Amino acid sequence: MKCLADSIRMMLAIVFLTTVATQTVQAIEFDHAKLEQIGARMAQFVEEQQIAGAVTLVGTRDNVVHHAAIGYANNELRREMRPDTVFRIASMTKPITAAAVMILVDEGKVAVEDPVEKYLPEFQGQMLLDRREGDRVVLKKPHRPITVRDLLTHTAGVAGFPPGMRDLYSRRDRTLGEAVAMSSQQPLQFEPGSRWSYCNQGIDTLGHLVELVSGEPYAEFLAAHIFEPLGMRETAIFPGKELLARNASIYDRKEGRLVAVEYPLIGDPRGAKHPIPAGGLFSTAADLAKFYQMTLNGGSAGDKRILSQASLAEMTRLQTGDLPCGFTPGMGFGFGFAHVKEPLGVTAMLSPGTYGHGGAFGTQGWIDPQRGVFFVLLIQRVSLANGDASEMRHEFQRLAVEAIR
Template identity: 45%
Template sequence: MDSSLLRAELAGGTSLEEGARRSLTGRRIAVGCGFPTNSRFVRRMIAMLAPPWTLGRVLVALLCLAVASPALAQEGRRKPPALESVNEAVTKHIENNDVAGAVTIVIEDGKVVHLSGLGKANIQADKPMRPGAMFAIASMTKPITATALMTLVEEGKVGLDDPVSKYIPEFADVKFEDKTLDKPITIRQCLTHTAGLGGSQRVVGSLEETAKELAKRPLRYEPGTKWEYSPGLNVVGRVIEVAAGKPYGEFVQERILTPLKMNNTTFQPNEKQQARVATLYAKDKDSGELTEAESWIGNFETDPYPNPSAGLYSTARDLSKFYSMMLNGGFLGDAKILSRDSVKELTKLQTGEIVTGFTPGNGWGLGYCVVREPQGVSAALSPGSFGHGGAFGTQSWGDPKKNRAYILLVQRSNFPNSDASDLRKDFQDAAAAALDK
């Protein structure tokens, strides 16, 4: 507290004013030191500020504050809540060697109602899984890429139904079965995996080089007629670069990560962050044991260029910020990322009656999977819920009806279908059962 303000607060006054004045002084100092203003310590400090005021008494009060502040502030930081039933459900899968460890977080009405780290981040090193562990989130990158693109749509720099060839000329020559397309491939089709594209989602060299190579690949089907999971978001990443006039990774940082204070979400973890990254494992089909695995996904040494389809690392808290923003209609605190209309456009059903992956009852929005008819693994979600999974078992789903999001972070490379895993179902079911009471 500023010394001149303290002197002013301790200046004389009538007897009726004195009690209120010193009470206000004590509480202002308490707020500045970061601990509860109604604590016993603060009440004693206020008493010490009673007249007669002497330099000695004031110095003693301030000295006591300096000594007590760290302990009191620590008391004020409460441990995040954890739902016992969720921990039990996840622990079952850790004990069964489905995963080495997991971080789970559930948010409701913008608040964390569950956060837990269980198991091991690294089995060999006996390293416990902490709630702040970092994970390669693989295809959970796609919704973030789509959201970044939508900021350009709002500015009129990109149209969802623009032909891709407007930004990547090589797509003007794309053919299906040696025939020129009746209609050009659009950005919307790339976002919904209905563009006819297929094959690897890896970025080779740069997005510019990768987009040109994608334009040369034979189409799998007539665009707009089917759904097939694709490298369409890599095309979108290159469109962002052309329209924004800057690298894709830099644009995502400016438009999404920095405004939302997602400080531990990155395409290339620094040295300190790398120490927090959970180890990737695969389950041996014969022994049932977990062994360390490798993948190009999230490998920033072999694949350093930011990948719009699968390149990000993140944490539970950072992802909860992103989904809080989406559930809140494009806002989070003072940060405005999108308008409500743009959020609705991203997360509404775009694929009609076309059958899509990865579990029954789903459709596709723009870069987001959308739950049409909850069933099986998605039974705990409401119709209209949106989200995405990742190759290593990670899951993130926002439920706008309940204003709730479920985020599961693990690192397991060979789930038969990570979106349909029993772990995902048990986690979501347990959380929903506990919170719907």
């Protein structure tokens, strides 16, 4: 019965995705005077020392209708922000890692209902935290092992970094396989599938699964199967000198002023061993637009198919039901993507079913399939009260949606 229910859900998701894609073939009109207000509003945030600069982009399934750069990529050097400035997109990497997994699903090499231990034997015998009795931790066997689906939806119960690995992302001195193996016997924090808890380690585990199943290093798999077919030439886990020279600096705000911070949270990619599938990508707005347009076009870009319609439908539909999810109201999760169940607060202007992801440095990408439009905001700022609900995101999205006629 469960298999039948899953099949029905998948068919309905494909029908919805196909219907939306058909609807968006019609030309979408924009008020370009209103789109120009986006730059003026971002300039106010620069003047207020909220951000050093920003790149904004609005597009449809086949066009980019707005692409602007405001402020500075580096305040100290007075290096101006440009449309092709490179950003550390942090957790905006997660949907791309999920897409890599679903490519393997399309190839029949992975099934989302499979236990992770089928591919990564080091997870066999993983235990569940039952309770704490003083300094003593009591463990028990979980009802079932964690699955690929659990990792894709942040419902596995995987714990944080184990002792000795708290600085893994800043040091990047272990390989992905080494880091996953060290985390594999951490006790689960809750029964798999019973709760939602955002988990970088779970996505990293998926990245290692991609390596083992495909026989290709994670970064090379992304390049060969996603970036090269889509023409995303300015997206990389380990960027070269040319991309790093165009990278925007990251800023903190202290005593009302912006202060540059070097490689916070995620360490220097030069010489790094760990690719950080949960958040290691560098990219540009134009490259992200190509990935988002692929999703609006049912998994294809021109004559190149990246994902089947079925896999894309699974990535973008609500997978977490009524579980409380996300960092803002009204959210759920698909596979790798956040999913707007009920537009509220910072997502109030978006349609139900909008999907996307943000990043630790304030970046955000939303794809609104009902309207056939997507929105990209790239900034580099830490210590926001709630990066997922920042005023910059709200204002950018509000103005972009108001420009749709």
